[in-house]
Structures are given as C-alpha cells and as structure tokens.
Amino acid sequence: MKTLGILKNIWIVIACITCSTMASAISPKNYIYDTKEENGKVVSKVVYLEDQGILDKQIMYEFAYNESGKVTEKKAFCWNKKSNEWEPYFLISYIYESGSEEIQSTYGMWDKKKKDYSLNVQQLNFPLSSYEDIFS
Numbered sequence: 001m002k003t004l005g006i007l008k009n010i011w012i013v014i015a016c017i018t019c020s021t022m023a024s025a026i027s028p029k030n031y032i033y034d035t036k037e038e039n040g041k042v043v044s045k046v047v048y049l050e051d052q053g054i055l056d057k058q059i060m061y062e063f064a065y066n067e068s069g070k071v072t073e074k075k076a077f078c079w080n081k082k083s084n085e086w087e088p089y090f091l092i093s094y095i096y097e098s099g100s101e102e103i104q105s106t107y108g109m110w111d112k113k114k115k116d117y118s119l120n121v122q123q124l125n126f127p128l129s130s131y132e133d134i135f136s
Contacts, residue, residue, distance in 0.1 A: 091117040
C-alpha cells in the first residue's frame, strides 16, 4: 500500500514536469528587431530573443541591392555564444532577367569545410509580381 502511494506521487511529479515543459515550449517568444537602413533600404536586421529583460542575439540578416533597388542577396548569420561571433548560416541570391516575369532564387547553406554556401542548394522561381509581398 505504501509503495502504491509512492508510485502515485512519482507519476504526479512526472506529469507536472511534462506539463510545465510543454507549457514553456508553447509560450510565445518575444523577439526584438534592430534594423539598419541606408537610402530607405534595409541593409541589415538583427533578431534578439528577449527573456526576462535580457537580449540574446539569435540571427542577423544582411541584404544587397541592384542598381534598380531590388534585393539581390539575403545572407543570414547565426550567433555563436561560445565564440561570441556571427557564423554564416545561409544565402539566398535573386536574379531578375530583363523581359522575364519571374525572379530566380538560389538558396544554399554554409558549408564549414568548404567555406561556401554549397550545402542543400535549391532553386526556386516565383512571379515578379510577388516582389512586394516577399520583400516588404
């Protein structure tokens, strides 16, 4: 009888831990954005996670533009807490061919060994009319 009571208490503790873990995973995260602009164009954006008044760097984006003012590159960097440095994460390149109604994009993840964006390379074409929806 005493063993049954102990087992019941253990199951209650496990259930409480599981519920609290699930609740913290579901709770919304508070992200803060630091955006830098030049000539009306966003050139970089740093995303911080705010937790109890402390800002933790998460990811940084850098943008490059062509002479028409359209985005040609979006680079992402992840913050490495151990080295206190931004590390390359992925690169998306955008090509706008004259006369074409499509934007060609190429996505690649950073390969630490090769020191380039050659991992998981994928290409996607989408309508030029979607530009404002994608980059606003």
